[in-house]
Amino acid sequence: MNSFNSIYNFVSGPLVWLAFIVFIGGSIYRIRNLIILVNKKERFIYTYMSLKYSLRSISHWIVPFATISWRTRPVMTITTFIFHAGLVIMPFFLSAHVIMFHNAWGFSWGSLPEGFTDAVTLIVIICCVIFLLRRVALRDVKFLTDASDYAVLLIAAAPFITGFLAYHNFGSYHFWIILHILSGEIMLVAIPFTKLRHMLYAVFTRAYIGSEFGKIRHARDW
Amino acid sequence: MALPYIEYEKNIIDEGLETGMKNLTQERIDKALAKVLDGETGAKLKAYVDTCVHCGLCSDACHMYLSTKRDPTLTPAGKVKRSLSVLLENRGNITPEIIKKVSIVASTECNLCKRCVHYCPFGIDIAYMMSVVRRICHLCGVTPLYIQDTAHSHAVTQNQMWVKEDEWIDTLQWQEEDAREEIPDCRIPLDKEGADFMYSVIGPEPKFLAQLLYQTAIIFNTAGLNWTMPSCPGWDNSDMAMFTGDSEIMGRNKRFHYEAAQRLKVKRIVMGECGHAFRSVWDMGNRWLGWGMPPVPMVHAIEFYYDLLKSGKIKVKEKYKKSVTLHDPCNTIRGMGLHEKARYVVNELCENFIEMHPNREHNYCCNAGGGVINCGPPFKKKRVATNRIKAQQIADTGAEILITPCHNCHSGMEDIIGDYGVGMHVKFINDIMYEVMEKPEIE
Numbered sequence: 317m318n319s320f321n322s323i324y325n326f327v328s329g330p331l332v333w334l335a336f337i338v339f340i341g342g343s344i345y346r347i348r349n350l351i352i353l354v355n356k357k358e359r360f361i362y363t364y365m366s367l368k369y370s371l372r373s374i375s376h377w378i379v380p381f382a383t384i385s386w387r388t389r390p391v392m393t394i395t396t397f398i399f400h401a402g403l404v405i406m407p408f409f410l411s412a413h414v415i416m417f418h419n420a421w422g423f424s425w426g427s428l429p430e431g432f433t434d435a436v437t438l439i440v441i442i443c444c445v446i447f448l449l450r451r452v453a454l455r456d457v458k459f460l461t462d463a464s465d466y467a468v469l470l471i472a473a474a475p476f477i478t479g480f481l482a483y484h485n486f487g488s489y490h491f492w493i494i495l496h497i498l499s500g501e502i503m504l505v506a507i508p509f510t511k512l513r514h515m516l517y518a519v520f521t522r523a524y525i526g527s528e529f530g531k532i533r534h535a536r537d538w
Numbered sequence: 539m540a541l542p543y544i545e546y547e548k549n550i551i552d553e554g555l556e557t558g559m560k561n562l563t564q565e566r567i568d569k570a571l572a573k574v575l576d577g578e579t580g581a582k583l584k585a586y587v588d589t590c591v592h593c594g595l596c597s598d599a600c601h602m603y604l605s606t607k608r609d610p611t612l613t614p615a616g617k618v619k620r621s622l623s624v625l626l627e628n629r630g631n632i633t634p635e636i637i638k639k640v641s642i643v644a645s646t647e648c649n650l651c652k653r654c655v656h657y658c659p660f661g662i663d664i665a666y667m668m669s670v671v672r673r674i675c676h677l678c679g680v681t682p683l684y685i686q687d688t689a690h691s692h693a694v695t696q697n698q699m700w701v702k703e704d705e706w707i708d709t710l711q712w713q714e715e716d717a718r719e720e721i722p723d724c725r726i727p728l729d730k731e732g733a734d735f736m737y738s739v740i741g742p743e744p745k746f747l748a749q750l751l752y753q754t755a756i757i758f759n760t761a762g763l764n765w766t767m768p769s770c771p772g773w774d775n776s777d778m779a780m781f782t783g784d785s786e787i788m789g790r791n792k793r794f795h796y797e798a799a800q801r802l803k804v805k806r807i808v809m810g811e812c813g814h815a816f817r818s819v820w821d822m823g824n825r826w827l828g829w830g831m832p833p834v835p836m837v838h839a840i841e842f843y844y845d846l847l848k849s850g851k852i853k854v855k856e857k858y859k860k861s862v863t864l865h866d867p868c869n870t871i872r873g874m875g876l877h878e879k880a881r882y883v884v885n886e887l888c889e890n891f892i893e894m895h896p897n898r899e900h901n902y903c904c905n906a907g908g909g910v911i912n913c914g915p916p917f918k919k920k921r922v923a924t925n926r927i928k929a930q931q932i933a934d935t936g937a938e939i940l941i942t943p944c945h946n947c948h949s950g951m952e953d954i955i956g957d958y959g960v961g962m963h964v965k966f967i968n969d970i971m972y973e974v975m976e977k978p979e980i981e
């Protein structure tokens with residue numbers, strides 16, 4: 317028990333801090349590098365950028381089925397929207413996370429019912445399985461896939477799988493909860509350094525192409 | 539009716555690529571890579587490369603993928619994997635053979651049509667990435683023979699077709715003479731200073747399509763416009779150097795084009811029905827020269843025809859009877875949003891207009907653009923085979939006439955219509971406008 321406590325304290329204490337520092341520091345570093353490059357070589361980008369057209373583009377792409385692409389592959393669209401909503405939004409409203417936050421900082425906000433978040437967790441895991449199946453079964457996606465794509469998928473799925481197993485007390489709760497915290501930390505750290513950095517860049521690439529199409533090309537980009 | 543799939547030879551030998559590869563040294567490769575990857579490119583390329591999650595959502599954008607029983611190597615991201623990624627991941631070990639291979643992908647398997655921008659959730663611009671690869675191949679001297687010949691012509695004569703100055707002037711005067719049989723005081727005014735419009739065309743017009751010059755002269759004269767054409771270099775707005783990756787020649791030619799207009803002190807440039815030339819004068823060439831917007835106002839023929847019809851300067855005697863459909867060229871639609879104006883023009887001129895689907899910004903590419911048709915006979919069969927979807931799309935309209943306001947598209951469409959046996963005629967807007975407009979009465 318004691319060894320569990322000390323490992324638990326370590327992964328849920330200093331390691332969390334470390335993970336967030338690396339995640340935030342790494343993200344700032346990535347975005348800073350891009351901006352430096354723009355300033356050095358592609359200042360024209362500033363003259364292309366338009367808030368109106370950036371928002372026009374983003375507002376189409378964050379709505380399921382609002383673009384020709386989302387309409388063309390409906391299974392992928394539903395999967396990816398549920399997956400990303402579950403991944404990005406749900407952790408903030410999971411009751412166990414909110415309580416933990418309350419214990420640490422003394423304030424909190426509303427949380428979602430446990431039955432609901434449990435179901436969403438399972439659905440997110442299913443989404444990851446669909447991503448996996450796509451990579452294996454669709455010839456075009458398979459051709460594009462390399463080992464790092466599987467790794468990234470595993471990194472994204474791991475917190476959900478381990479969280480689910482811990483919540484349902486499969487075997488040892490202690491074992492899964494430590495893996496859960498660790499995998500969450502790995503995910504955070506991985507964001508600036510793997511393909512997961514699409515999270516950081518997506519808003520910029522979309523805003524840029526939205527502006528280029530809207531302002532320069534006078535055409536839609538969805 | 540479902541059209542057949544055409545088989546094509548995958549292993550195409552092109553003399554330009556073979557010779558370029560043989561002459562290529564390691565030093566030159568390293569220099570080219572450094573110049574482009576470390577020098578000319580920046581955040582855009584880096585963000586695109588780093589962001590692509592290999593999801594394959596862009597696959598359904600590309601006519602080549604859709605035309606070949608879904609060949610996974612022909613998806614937009616698949617082409618990046620086979621070209622740019624190869625260069626980035628093996629830097630330091632790039633052989634002339636590799637440069638040849640990526641040149642084939644970038645020069646002949648992508649039309650730079652940007653349809654895939656509409657399919658990638660991140661808005662990754664595959665066409666831009668392919669242009670970067672072409673630039674590297676150009677600096678290595680490994681480019682397909684036929685298109686390289688046109689780029690050489692641009693460098694030597696400032697036009698695409700080795701047209702000599704006397705031939706050019708001769709052609710204009712010959713067309714003027716012919717037009718005077720129809721309208722006795724018809725003129726093609728050369729070098730008229732202070733005219734309202736300078737009309738510029740692409741090299742192949744005087745060479746193969748002189749009747750377009752004739753028809754245009756009739757249109758300008760009937761509308762009573764004060765116009766001119768330059769007699770010296772600068773008259774050709776086309777640009778194959780842009781497509782081979784020869785940015786220096788691209789910039790030089792665009793300077794000739796705009797300087798011709800400035801020397802003549804015209805109020806605006808009108809260009810003929812060409813898409814890639816529009817891309818060059820409006821998007822690429824001018825910006826290589828550091829001009830955000832063209833130094834002389836510039837309109838594409840579609841806009842020009844729109845204004846003529848809207849203002850009543852050209853009136854329609856009797857609308858065109860045959861059923862027509864309209865192809866949306868990527869460079870003027872995804873490049874400039876002229877799709878509604880094109881529809882206004884077509885509806886004003888024709889009685890029976892049938893839309894093809896998908897259309898407007900979502901239209902399939904002709905597979906000729908981006909310099910692909912200019913890579914010539916060695917790649918023709920492949921070009922036709924990888925655009926079955928377009929042939930199917932136009933066949934499904936059942937129209938008699940296909941209106942294609944772009945030269946490259948026009949030739950590409952003729953090829954697929956012929957080889958798939960679609961049985962349709964391809965026309966420019968210019969052809970139909972000339973046919974149906976009211977012309978001055980001759981006493």
Ligand code: HEM
Binds near residue numbers: 519
């Ligand atoms: C919050 C901003 C984010 C945006 C806008 C975003 C957007 C996207 C988009 C557009 C795709 C492309 C294909 C698809 O739709 O599935 C994608 C894929 C993916 N995203 Fe995100 N994402 C974000 C955050 C994240 C985060 C935080 C993670 C995980 C740590 C993540 C993990 C993934 C994974 C694993 C895929 C690949 C799915 C596959 O294998 O096909 N994303 N994302």
Ligand code: SF4
Binds near residue numbers: 650664903
């Ligand atoms: S041909 Fe068009 S759709 Fe296909 S990859 Fe190139 S730009 Fe994208």
Ligand code: SF4
Binds near residue numbers: 593595596660661662
């Ligand atoms: S849709 Fe975009 S992110 Fe997905 S594979 Fe194509 S280019 Fe990459």
